[in-house]
Structure formats: structure tokens, C-alpha cells
Amino acid sequence: xxxxxxxxEIRRQNLGALLRYVHLHGATTRxxxxxxxxxxxxxxxxxxxxxxxxxxxxEGAPRETGRAGRPSLVVRPESxxxxxxxxxxxxxxxxAARVGLGGAVLDRWELDRPRxxxxxxxxxxxxxxxxxxxxxxxxxxxxxxxxxxxxxMVRRDDGLVRLGPTTGWVDEPIGxxxxxxxxxxxxxxxxxxxxxxxxxxxxRGVAAGCDNVIYLYGDVGVGAGIIAGGRRLTGHGGYSxxxxxxxxxxxxxxxxxxxxxxxxxxIGEHALLRAAERSDARGREAMLAVFDAADRGDARAQTxxxxxxxxxxxxxxxLVNIFNPEMVIFGGTMRDLYLAAAAQVxxxxxxxxxxxxxxxxRLRTPKLGEDAPLVGAAELAFDRxxxxxxxxx
Numbered sequence: 001x002x003x004x005x006x007x008x009e010i011r012r013q014n015l016g017a018l019l020r021y022v023h024l025h026g027a028t029t030r031x032x033x034x035x036x037x038x039x040x041x042x043x044x045x046x047x048x049x050x051x052x053x054x055x056x057x058x059e060g061a062p063r064e065t066g067r068a069g070r071p072s073l074v075v076r077p078e079s080x081x082x083x084x085x086x087x088x089x090x091x092x093x094x095x096a097a098r099v100g101l102g103g104a105v106l107d108r109w110e111l112d113r114p115r116x117x118x119x120x121x122x123x124x125x126x127x128x129x130x131x132x133x134x135x136x137x138x139x140x141x142x143x144x145x146x147x148x149x150x151x152x153m154v155r156r157d158d159g160l161v162r163l164g165p166t167t168g169w170v171d172e173p174i175g176x177x178x179x180x181x182x183x184x185x186x187x188x189x190x191x192x193x194x195x196x197x198x199x200x201x202x203x204r205g206v207a208a209g210c211d212n213v214i215y216l217y218g219d220v221g222v223g224a225g226i227i228a229g230g231r232r233l234t235g236h237g238g239y240s241x242x243x244x245x246x247x248x249x250x251x252x253x254x255x256x257x258x259x260x261x262x263x264x265x266x267i268g269e270h271a272l273l274r275a276a277e278r279s280d281a282r283g284r285e286a287m288l289a290v291f292d293a294a295d296r297g298d299a300r301a302q303t304x305x306x307x308x309x310x311x312x313x314x315x316x317x318x319l320v321n322i323f324n325p326e327m328v329i330f331g332g333t334m335r336d337l338y339l340a341a342a343a344q345v346x347x348x349x350x351x352x353x354x355x356x357x358x359x360x361x362r363l364r365t366p367k368l369g370e371d372a373p374l375v376g377a378a379e380l381a382f383d384r385x386x387x388x389x390x391x392x393x
Contacts (some may be wrong), residue, residue, distance in 0.1 A: 011047075012388055014039065014093025018047050020386045022057060022077050023102055024204055029062065031072040043118040048075050052063030055142070056082055056101065056389055076103035079154055080138055084381035085146040085182075088193060088373040089174070091166050091220045092283050094122060096373075099378035101144075101385075103204050105371055107133045107266060111184035119161070119172035127181035138276065141377040145186045145381030148174060149373040151194040151219050159190030165256035166220040180309035193217055194241055197331055197366070198225025199232060210326045214319055215366075216243070217373075218333035219284075221256070226323065244268065248311070266311035269333065273303035287333055291340040310343020313348025320349065320357050327362045331372055335365050368380060 011393025017037055022028050034044050051057045055078055062074045067204055074372035079100030088095045090113065096251045098107040109129040113122070139328055152172075159175035161167075175190040182188070189201075193369070196206075198215035207213040213227040222244030226233040236239055244264035245257050252261025253271070267289055273279055276290045277300060331336035338345055342363075350358065 015050060015389045016046055018044070018058060018075075019077075019389045021307070022075050023382065023386060025100055027074050027076045029072040029074050039389055041163060046072075050076075053135045054390060056385075059260060075370065079104045080106070080141050081140060082144060082385075084144055084378045085130055085133075086374040086377035086381065087146070087148045087178070088377060089113070089122060089126075089150040089167070090193070090373075091151060094126060095374060096126055096133070097374045097378070098133050099375060100204045101382065102355075103294070103375055103378070105374065107136060107373070109133065114304070116168055119169060119174040119177050120291065123177040123181045126178055127183075130182055143186055144385045146178070146182065146188045147196070147291045147305055147377035147380035148188060149180065149196045149377040150174060151193050151221065151223070153239045153242065154190050154192045154195075159188070161190070162239070163257075180264070180390055187381075187384065189262065189377075189383075191377065191380050192223060192238075192241060193373045194223035194331070195225040195232060195234065196380060197368075197372035198227055198329070198376070199379050200368055200372045200376035201309060201329055201331075201366055202227045204287065204368070205314065205372065206329060206364050207327050212323065212325045213327050213329065214323060214325045215329045215331055215372075216316070217331045218268065218335075220269045220282075220338065224319070227325075228323065243315065246315065246318070248315065253295075263311070265335075267315070267337065268307050272304055272308050272337070275307055276301050284336075286332055287336060291336060305337075305341050306344050308337055309344030310348050312337055312341065313345040314352060316345065316363075317349045317352035320353050320361055324357050325359075325362055327364055329364050329366055331366045338363070338365070366391055 022158035030044050034041050057075050057077055059073045072258055079102040082101040083098050086097045086099050092113055094111050097105050100106050150161055151167050152161045152169055155162055161169045161172040161174055163170055179188040194215055195216055201207045203211055211230040215225040217223050224241040224243040226241055241351045246263045247261045248263045249261040252266040254260050255262035255265050266341040272287055272290055273281055284373045289300050294305045369376055
């Protein structure tokens with residue numbers, strides 16, 4: 001005999017749905033919540049009262065109203081009080097932020113990351129950022145978790161970084177290590193930087209409302225976060241999205257992963273700087289210098305940008321043909337390359353993309369900009385709260 005959910009389970013599901021809506025959409029009237037969630041007014045009132053009592057939302061009159069009659073109360077997330085810590089560990093820098101419920105970045109911190117820095121060495125530096133941010137916490141503030149975005153292949157079950165060719169990490173337990181350094185009793189969730197950035201842009205960025213999205217993220221290497229049917233596509237172990245390691249030319253340049261001819265050997269940092277004959281330079285500033293030189297008419301830089309842009313369009317065409325997305329977003333250094341070589345990207349995409357797959361696809365840059373990995377890492381941390389609001393806090 002199948003037993004349906006209990007009243008308590010239904011109530012918790014409804015609490016989670018209401019809090020998630022307010023978290024993603026911001027201040028929302030009770031009337032809108034009633035219409036959107038399909039619940040009656042008294043139920044909405046009871047749910048918001050429970051969430052307010054838990055300190056997760058507040059209720060008040062709308063700041064402006066042009067309508068006659070009694071205005072509907074507005075439910076707002078308690079962004080200052082309820083927050084998560086977010087980290088983004090990139091090849092040349094590390095960033096930390098305190099992100100409030102509702103997605104507001106309340107505080108941020110950044111540090112250069114020497115290439116070769118291990119997880120054991122990075123964790124105390126990141127924990128130090130938290131200690132600095134704690135000084136400005138309002139009274140009664142509650143941390144519900146921490147999320148980490150990292151360049152590399154992240155095992156879904158425990159957040160172990162199995163391989164980060166561009167960071168030099170192999171089997172690094174950054175989540176466990178960082179959790180020990182933080183010294184707080186909150187879970188630390190780890191995800192791939194492209195995957196969590198896609199999560200953020202899909203939840204509250206340029207891809208909000210799109211069910212099929214590819215987010216291309218470039219640092220030294222290239223990865224992708226993939227949203228398919230409205231869900232993150234992470235693969236069996238969590239390792240999907242390593243599009244930078246698609247082999248696009250059999251006898252090409254050796255990649256940091258050990259293979260030859262990977263896509264990122266044609267569009268990544270090393271490829272662009274090598275083509276521009278600037279192999280002695282490195283980092284995003286060096287790439288930006290190539291784009292700037294191309295804008296100023298430097299012939300060698302222009303050739304390098306055109307070549308990389310053509311390869312970028314080649315790979316995007318393959319991804320569009322495979323996944324049929326509504327939107328492709330270019331983040332990190334892929335944003336810089338796309339903006340510098342949009343004509344080459346679109347030309348190659350139009351040449352190699354299947355007409356049916358090209359009909360509705362849009363090419364975009366992130367609405368959240370460089371905050372996308374931080375906001376996405378915070379979303380990982382908020383997920384447990386949103387699933388069961390009264391079990392956290």
C-alpha cells in the first residue's frame with residue numbers, strides 16, 4: 001500500500017518552495033506568491049509567518065503602490081541576517097564573498113594565487129578571509145553553509161578535486177581541508193567553476209527562464225556548465241562539462257591533461273599567447289593585452305585573435321549540434337575572446353551548426369559578470385536551506 005506524504009512533509013515542501021521563490025525573485029507580494037505557488041491566501045500567510053519566525057524572511061507594506069485599497073504585504077528575504085560564504089579558486093587568484101539570502105553579495109575579498117599553490121596551502125588563506133569578513137557581521141547573523149567553485153574535475157559525492165590540470169591539483173580534498181580551517185559547524189560544498197557559474201546565470205542571470213544552456217568558462221583552460229531540461233547536467237560522478245578536452249585535431253599541441261589536440265590548446269591562454277608570439281607572458285592581463293593590440297591594428301595580434309575565434313566557433317558549433325541549447329554564455333576569458341572575435345565565432349557557428357539547432361540559439365555574456373562563480377558557489381550552500389528551511393538556521 002502506497003502512503004502519501006504526511007502533512008508535515010507537505011508543509012516543509014511548501015515552505016521550501018516559497019522561500020526558494022523569494023530567494024530567486026526578491027521582494028514578492030503575498031498575492032503573487034498565492035498565484036505562483038497555487039496555494040490559498042491563508043496557507044501563504046501561515047507559511048510566511050513560519051519563515052518570519054525562523055528569521056528567514058520579513059513582511060511589510062510595499063514601498064510604493066498606485067492601487068486603491070489595502071495593498072498586499074510584501075515578503076522579503078533576510079539578506080543581511082542569513083548568508084553563505086562563497087569561494088572561487090581560479091588559476092591566478094582566489095576570491096571569497098559573503099552572499100546573503102536572495103543572492104546579494106554583501107562582502108568580498110580577493111588574493112593573488114601563485115601557480116602551484118596546493119589546497120593545503122590555499123585553505124588557511126581562504127579561512128583568513130572569512131575571519132576578516134566576520135568583523136562586519138550584524139548581530140544575530142547566521143551562516144547556513146559554504147560553497148566552493150574550483151577549476152578542475154570535482155567528485156560529486158564528496159567534493160574531492162580529482163584533477164585540476166591548470167591548478168596542478170590531483171585528488172585534493174579542498175572541501176574537507178577548508179572546513180577544518182574555518183572552524184564552523186556548517187557544510188562545505190564544492191563544485192566545478194563552470195558548472196556553478198551556469199547554475200547562477202540560470203537561476204538569476206542572463207539565462208533565467210531558459211531550460212537548455214551552455215556556459216563556457218575560460219581561465220587558462222576551458223570548461224562548460226550545462227543545463228539540460230532545466231537541470232544541471234553533471235554526469236555520473238560529477239565530471240561532465242570538460243569540453244576543453246574535446247580532441248579537435250589529432251596531431252595538435254600537447255595539452256596539460258596529457259593528450260594532444262584538445263580544444264583548449266587552440267582557444268585557451270597558452271594558445272592565444274603562443275599565436276601572438278607572447279609565450280613569455282601569462283595570465284588574463286596578458287590575454288587582454290593581445291586583444292588591445294589587435295584593436296590597435298597589430299597584425300600578429302589580429303591573426304592570433306581571428307584564429308582563436310575561429311576555433312571557438314568551431315567548438316561551439318559542435319556543442320550546439322549536440323545539446324541544442326537556447327543560449328550559449330561566454331564567461332571568464334572566453335567572454336574576452338568572444339567579444340574580441342565575435343565575427344569569427346558567428347561565422348564558424350553558422351557554417352558548422354545544423355540549421356535546426358541554430359534557429360533559436362542566442363550567444364550572450366554573463367549578466368552576473370565575474371560574480372557568477374561566487375553567486376553559484378553560494379547557491380550550492382543555500383540548497384540545503386531551501387530544501388528544508390526549518391531544519392537549518
